[in-house]
Amino acid sequence: MPGTVREQVASPLDTASDQMLADRAADGDLRAFAVLVRRYGPLMRVYATRVLGSNDETDDVVQESFITAWLQLGTLDDGSAVKSWLMRIVSRKSIDRLRARRPHVNIDDTDAPAPDSHAPHALAEAESQTEALARVLAALPEDQRRCWTLRELAEYSYGDIAAELNLPVSTVRGLLARARKTLLREMEEWR
Amino acid sequence: MSAILPPTDELDVLVRQVAGVDVLYPAGSIVATVLTATIEAVAHRLPLAPKVVMEQRADGVKVTAKIGISAAWHSGDVSRRVHDAIAAQLRQSGNPPVAQIEVIVARIG
Amino acid sequence: MTELTPADRRFVEFDVDDTDREQAGLNGHTIEQLSDYLDRGRVPADPSIDDSPDCEIALRGLERLRRVQLSLLDRDLKRESLRDDNWVASILDNITLEAHAGRDIPLIHPSPTARLVVTEGAVRGILRETGDKLQNVLVGRCALFGDVGVPGVPITISVDVTVFPEENIPLVADRLRQAMYAVVAQHTNLVVTAIDITVTDLSIAPQASAQGQEHT
Numbered sequence: 001m002p003g004t005v006r007e008q009v010a011s012p013l014d015t016a017s018d019q020m021l022a023d024r025a026a027d028g029d030l031r032a033f034a035v036l037v038r039r040y041g042p043l044m045r046v047y048a049t050r051v052l053g054s055n056d057e058t059d060d061v062v063q064e065s066f067i068t069a070w071l072q073l074g075t076l077d078d079g080s081a082v083k084s085w086l087m088r089i090v091s092r093k094s095i096d097r098l099r100a101r102r103p104h105v106n107i108d109d110t111d112a113p114a115p116d117s118h119a120p121h122a123l124a125e126a127e128s129q130t131e132a133l134a135r136v137l138a139a140l141p142e143d144q145r146r147c148w149t150l151r152e153l154a155e156y157s158y159g160d161i162a163a164e165l166n167l168p169v170s171t172v173r174g175l176l177a178r179a180r181k182t183l184l185r186e187m188e189e190w191r
Numbered sequence: 192m193s194a195i196l197p198p199t200d201e202l203d204v205l206v207r208q209v210a211g212v213d214v215l216y217p218a219g220s221i222v223a224t225v226l227t228a229t230i231e232a233v234a235h236r237l238p239l240a241p242k243v244v245m246e247q248r249a250d251g252v253k254v255t256a257k258i259g260i261s262a263a264w265h266s267g268d269v270s271r272r273v274h275d276a277i278a279a280q281l282r283q284s285g286n287p288p289v290a291q292i293e294v295i296v297a298r299i300g
Numbered sequence: 301m302t303e304l305t306p307a308d309r310r311f312v313e314f315d316v317d318d319t320d321r322e323q324a325g326l327n328g329h330t331i332e333q334l335s336d337y338l339d340r341g342r343v344p345a346d347p348s349i350d351d352s353p354d355c356e357i358a359l360r361g362l363e364r365l366r367r368v369q370l371s372l373l374d375r376d377l378k379r380e381s382l383r384d385d386n387w388v389a390s391i392l393d394n395i396t397l398e399a400h401a402g403r404d405i406p407l408i409h410p411s412p413t414a415r416l417v418v419t420e421g422a423v424r425g426i427l428r429e430t431g432d433k434l435q436n437v438l439v440g441r442c443a444l445f446g447d448v449g450v451p452g453v454p455i456t457i458s459v460d461v462t463v464f465p466e467e468n469i470p471l472v473a474d475r476l477r478q479a480m481y482a483v484v485a486q487h488t489n490l491v492v493t494a495i496d497i498t499v500t501d502l503s504i505a506p507q508a509s510a511q512g513q514e515h516t
Contacts, residue, residue, distance in 0.1 A: 012438050013438070016438060017462075019440070020438060020462060023440040023441040023460065024428065024439070024441070026441070027400060027421070027424045027425075027428070027441060027442055028397055028399075028400030028401070028402075028421040028425060029428060030397075033392070033395070034388065034392055037388050037391055037392070038388060041380075041387070041388065041391075042377050042380035042381050043377060043380075045380045046373065046376040046377060046380055049376075059387060062387070062391075063387070063390065063391050063394065066391045066395075067391070067394055067395055070395045070399060071395075071399045073400075074400070129368045129371075130368055130371050130372040133365075133368045133369065133372050134372055152369060153373065173332060176332070177330065177331055177332040177335075180331055180332070180335055180362070180365070181322075181331050183365055184331065184358070184361045184362065184365060187361060187364065187365055187368070188361070216397075251413075259422075262426060262429065262483075265486050265487065266407060266418045266422075266487040266488065267407045267408065267416070267487070267488075267489065270407055270409075270416040270417075270418070271407075271409055271416065274409060274411070274414050274416060278411070289413045290413065291413050291414075292411075292413060292414055292415070293415040293416075293417075294414075294415075294416045294417070295417050295418075295419060296407075296416075296417065296418040296422050296487075297397055297398075297401060297419050297421070298397060298421075298422050298425060299418070299422045299423070299425060299429075300425065300426055300429050
């Protein structure tokens with residue numbers, strides 16, 4: 001039946017190392033690849049949703065990322081690095097989506113309006129801190145959110161973020177600093 | 192230049208009936224399509240993709256079948272039976288000059 | 301510094317655009333520097349940060365931000381993990397074995413117009429299956445060395461395996477080698493002179509077996 005998944009049977013592959021799974025998948029093993037999809041798909045979905053600002057396109061971006069990964073697995077030298085390699089692919093796909101969505105907006109446009117720094121206290125108190133953080137993140141200017149997400153979810157270095165977004169490292173530092181300061185200031189409002 | 196003849200459902204049915212053949216894959220290359228097309232396009236294309244491909248070349252017809260076999264059989268035996276079934280079918284249907292009959296075992300088990 | 305920093309004292313009100321005001325409020329430091337300091341685990345210790353109550357408040361804020369970030373990630377991951385499995389299926393439905401087919405390995409047929417081959421990918425697949433069928437063995441990378449495209453040319457096979465600790469490694473390797481020779485002979489006309497088995501990783505096994513029991 002289309003769209004259904006075979007019954008989940010516990011297999012030694014489910015707990016195999018990333019290296020083992022990546023090696024097998026590079027040799028063409030679909031079962032190993034499926035374990036990688038289940039293991040890192042959720043993080044990639046969270047990540048793509050965060051970068052894109054909504055989950056409308058998350059399915060597409062994550063699917064495209066895994067198809068690319070499958071085709072290019074042979075180029076991955078160190079199978080134990082498969083997680084960061086996958087995060088890199090989904091980053092690139094997400095950023096491509098953003099560019100395609102708003103071709104007239106320059107990716108290094110840093111003049112996006114800052115979110116309202118004084119959200120209504122009543123609202124802030126009504127939600128948990130995690131929900132509040134999710135809300136503030138969503139309200140960050142796109143370029144700041146992108147840098148923050150690459151740094152905090154994909155664990156990119158400043159240099160990697162700069163290379164990925166085609167920005168000077170100094171700009172990346174500035175964007176990250178602004179994102180952090182905004183988040184810190186907003187958090188003070190939640191207490 | 193080789194022309195791709197219309198899809199040959201007859202050969203698809205024939206190859207599927209050969210003992211040991213588990214799966215019949217599209218013999219046309221789809222890697223290039225996957226690389227460039229959107230997921231939706233690929234998903235919609237797959238059911239339409241030719242399975243057994245027959246091409247007319249200058250020196251005769253070329254038939255390509257790509258199969259998956261069950262592990263209990265021997266690849267050599269199953270592919271030979273697929274080849275021989277296709278060859279017999281071609282002889283029955285007009286006996287055209289044959290350039291090549293290619294059978295690819297793409298998966299075992 | 302003898303002054304105690306009240307836990308509820310507000311973090312300095314700064315302007316996100318004004319570095320001078322920021323530094324003035326943080327004993328000459330910036331939020332970015334403090335964040336890097338936290339990333340380094342606050343070593344080597346910097347007294348100009350550690351002894352500043354304003355920095356302490358900011359660091360506390362950054363740590364809290366990090367905690368909330370983690371719990372947000374945790375919440376999002378839980379939500380994603382609860383989704384049905386259809387998205388996994390649709391990914392797998394859209395990928396093709398062709399990408400990893402490898403080289404064509406000829407199979408013998410008397411007709412000059414016949415071209416019968418088994419793909420390298422198919423052979424690697426059945427070698428993996430053969431290993432996986434043995435108890436307490438998991439096969440990693442399989443590689444065929446030599447010119448597999450020319451019948452009769454001797455080749456070698458190299459296999460990485462994980463063998464679980466309670467197993468007798470030489471015995472398992474020997475059993476695996478025999479089973480692999482048999483399966484290669486069953487599905488190819490290759491002349492295999494050696495199957496090299498490398499036992500790569502034993503450390504995963506205890507964790508794997510523990511988790512395996514949880515699933516059953």
